[in-house]
Amino acid sequence: MSFARFKGPTAQVGLLADFDRLVEEHQKRVYNVCLRMMRNPQDAMDMTQETFLKAWRAKDSFMGQSSVSTWLHRVAVNACLDELRRQKKRTAVSMQELSESGWEPADEHTGDFASRIIDQTAVNAALDLLPSDHRTVLILRDMEGYSYEELAAAMHCPVGTVRSRLNRARANMMKILAAMEQNVPADVKISKGGRSDEQPS
Amino acid sequence: MSNHLDDAALSGYLDGALSHDAMQSAKAHLAECPACRERMEAMRQMIRVLREIPPVEPPAELNLRIRQAIAAEQRLENNHERRVGRVLRGFMAAAAAVVIVTGALTLSLGGGPAGIENATDAAPDTWELHYDASWDSTPSAEMAETESATSDEAGEGWAAMDDTMPMPEEAPMELDGALANAGESFEDESQPRSGGQESLDLQKIIYTAHCTQTTYQFAEDKSSILTKVSALGGFVQYNTTSGVSYAEGGSGLHGEMVLRIPQQNYTEMMRYLSQIGFQQYVEESAENISQVYSDENIRLQNLQAQRDALLELMEKAEALEDVLLLQTQLNEISTQIEQSQSDLRNMDQQVSYATINVTLEERQTTDIIPVSKEDLPLGQRMQEALYRNLAQLRDGASAFLVGLVGAAPFLGILALIAVISLGIILLVRKHNKKSPAGPPPQEESGPSSQA
Numbered sequence: 001m002s003f004a005r006f007k008g009p010t011a012q013v014g015l016l017a018d019f020d021r022l023v024e025e026h027q028k029r030v031y032n033v034c035l036r037m038m039r040n041p042q043d044a045m046d047m048t049q050e051t052f053l054k055a056w057r058a059k060d061s062f063m064g065q066s067s068v069s070t071w072l073h074r075v076a077v078n079a080c081l082d083e084l085r086r087q088k089k090r091t092a093v094s095m096q097e098l099s100e101s102g103w104e105p106a107d108e109h110t111g112d113f114a115s116r117i118i119d120q121t122a123v124n125a126a127l128d129l130l131p132s133d134h135r136t137v138l139i140l141r142d143m144e145g146y147s148y149e150e151l152a153a154a155m156h157c158p159v160g161t162v163r164s165r166l167n168r169a170r171a172n173m174m175k176i177l178a179a180m181e182q183n184v185p186a187d188v189k190i191s192k193g194g195r196s197d198e199q200p201s
Numbered sequence: 202m203s204n205h206l207d208d209a210a211l212s213g214y215l216d217g218a219l220s221h222d223a224m225q226s227a228k229a230h231l232a233e234c235p236a237c238r239e240r241m242e243a244m245r246q247m248i249r250v251l252r253e254i255p256p257v258e259p260p261a262e263l264n265l266r267i268r269q270a271i272a273a274e275q276r277l278e279n280n281h282e283r284r285v286g287r288v289l290r291g292f293m294a295a296a297a298a299v300v301i302v303t304g305a306l307t308l309s310l311g312g313g314p315a316g317i318e319n320a321t322d323a324a325p326d327t328w329e330l331h332y333d334a335s336w337d338s339t340p341s342a343e344m345a346e347t348e349s350a351t352s353d354e355a356g357e358g359w360a361a362m363d364d365t366m367p368m369p370e371e372a373p374m375e376l377d378g379a380l381a382n383a384g385e386s387f388e389d390e391s392q393p394r395s396g397g398q399e400s401l402d403l404q405k406i407i408y409t410a411h412c413t414q415t416t417y418q419f420a421e422d423k424s425s426i427l428t429k430v431s432a433l434g435g436f437v438q439y440n441t442t443s444g445v446s447y448a449e450g451g452s453g454l455h456g457e458m459v460l461r462i463p464q465q466n467y468t469e470m471m472r473y474l475s476q477i478g479f480q481q482y483v484e485e486s487a488e489n490i491s492q493v494y495s496d497e498n499i500r501l502q503n504l505q506a507q508r509d510a511l512l513e514l515m516e517k518a519e520a521l522e523d524v525l526l527l528q529t530q531l532n533e534i535s536t537q538i539e540q541s542q543s544d545l546r547n548m549d550q551q552v553s554y555a556t557i558n559v560t561l562e563e564r565q566t567t568d569i570i571p572v573s574k575e576d577l578p579l580g581q582r583m584q585e586a587l588y589r590n591l592a593q594l595r596d597g598a599s600a601f602l603v604g605l606v607g608a609a610p611f612l613g614i615l616a617l618i619a620v621i622s623l624g625i626i627l628l629v630r631k632h633n634k635k636s637p638a639g640p641p642p643q644e645e646s647g648p649s650s651q652a
């Protein structure tokens with residue numbers, strides 16, 4: 001609860017002003033992390049708010065520290081991961097099954113397609129079609145620059161699993177992008193289940 | 202040409218995450234296979250695009266939402282204690298009025314431990330006191346008689362409110378071993394009184410008393426006081442005797458006792474003491490610490506909530522410096538929690554056990570002569586009659602007071618309603634005043650955040 005309880009009201013006002021500045025400074029980055037993770041503005045705002053609330057509650061322990069940005073980023077990612085897990089539990093369709101079943105590419109390679117179609121719009125659209133576990137690992141690795149060890153810690157699984165999941169996620173991205181280029185509904189192709197993708201490669 | 206690389210292998214290759222051998226063979230294959238090179242370039246492009254997706258501007262409402270959430274959290278932090286405290290205190294104050302009155306009624310109407318009174322009533326048959334007829338030292342036998350009269354009045358007053366309450370005078374009248382049976386008749390009475398006790402429990406009242414008794418039979422009275430203390434479930438906190446008895450040519454014994462009596466038996470103990478020898482001095486105080494107690498309780502709850510929040514943060518903290526900071530905070534909070542709990546226990550103890558400081562002094566025994574009433578000289582009997590009439594006058598006054606007090610619960614309930622309404626009004630006003638306070642700072646800075 002309140003860590004500022006034992007301070008005077010003036011200290012609180014000062015703190016609030018400081019905290020407002022902190023929100024102004026970091027809200028865009030935090031929101032964008034959340035948006036990438038959550039894939040929709042509403043959830044992203046919820047998670048951003050949640051992140052700053054957590055920061056407010058812990059303000060005494062990090063205000064003025066240089067690592068605020070890193071701290072906020074981690075809190076935001078953790079909040080999103082928690083929320084994604086909650087949502088996964090809520091959904092009737094077992095995302096777990098979907099993401100863990102994985103699928104083997106029909107061919108060894110996904111065929112030739114011009115790299116020009118690999119633009120932001122296509123990539124963003126393809127991200128939405130990824131199973132959430134794959135999307136998360138891809139976002140954290142390729143957008144947020146997490147190391148394999150950080151990924152393992154954030155996702156509560158061994159580094160080997162992280163590595164194979166990332167490889168699988170990238171492969172599926174390529175497959176989805178290729179399918180999109182051919183105007184084939186991507187989910188038709190990728191819904192063909194295969195063996196588990198969870199063996200470290 | 203060896204087998205083409207699959208996408209997973211390409212991914213591992215791009216991260217340099219393949220084993221040494223796999224890296225070498227992938228490199229070799231890529232050097233001779235344009236298709237795989239192209240797929241690798243496509244994947245590299247995909248990763249680059251991912252990395253370069255520019256951040257979007259957050260919706261304008263985001264900043265407002267964050268500020269509102271923080272403001273709400275801050276209000277909660279700042280006002281939770283005060284608001285809860287105020288409402289609770291208002292309610293407690295009103296409840297206190299009802300409870301104190303009910304409690305006082307119960308205790309005073311529950312009236313006399315009939316056993317004790319009747320026991321001392323019986324006393325004049327076996328012995329009588331000759332005393333220096335000073336007005337302020339009414340003999341205990343007289344006191345006992347007048348107490349019985351008070352109980353009659355009180356009994357009626359109670360019956361009007363609750364006819365399940367047995368009349369005090371219905372207690373057995375014929376008691377020889379007065380002290381031995383006193384405990385029993387107490388227990389009989391304590392049952393219907395429990396309702397009053399429960400309401401008293403809501404209130405945190407510290408009862409303290411000082412009294413000075415003089416007695417002709419120092420040793421007997423002292424030991425009977427101590428017996429009574431344990432019969433009432435109390436304990437003796439301090440006990441000392443000094444001096445030499447008159448019987449041994451000394452200048453009298455002097456005893457000091459600090460008795461701790463369960464709160465519900467406090468009145469009985471005081472009544473009992475008043476009948477020991479002559480009560481020279483008595484001073485009673487009832488300090489209501491309900492507010493202090495409830496404040497401390499709320500403080501404790503806040504501290505515990507803070508600790509829980511810290512523990513929650515602790516679970517999520519990953520950096521060592523965060524953990525250390527949280528640990529420091531936790532230690533501080535834990536110390537405060539312990540202090541608070543100890544204060545509450547201390548208050549509880551003081552409340553549950555009234556403190557009675559008793560000074561017992563020996564009187565010279567030369568003027569005590571066991572006689573029966575009939576043998577008393579006329580003047581003595583007239584004096585007794587006068588005492589009795591005076592006592593009746595006093596009882597009349599008590600009856601009036603009892604009636605007045607009897608009406609008090611209704612006044613108390615009115616007060617309760619008034620206080621609750623006031624509390625609600627204050628709360629609503631506060632809420633209305635606070636709610637719009639969130640948005641204004643946002644309206645000033647909102648546009649700037651979009652820039």
Ligand SMILES: [Zn+2]
Pocket residue numbers: 204205206230234235236237238
């Ligand atoms: Zn090849």
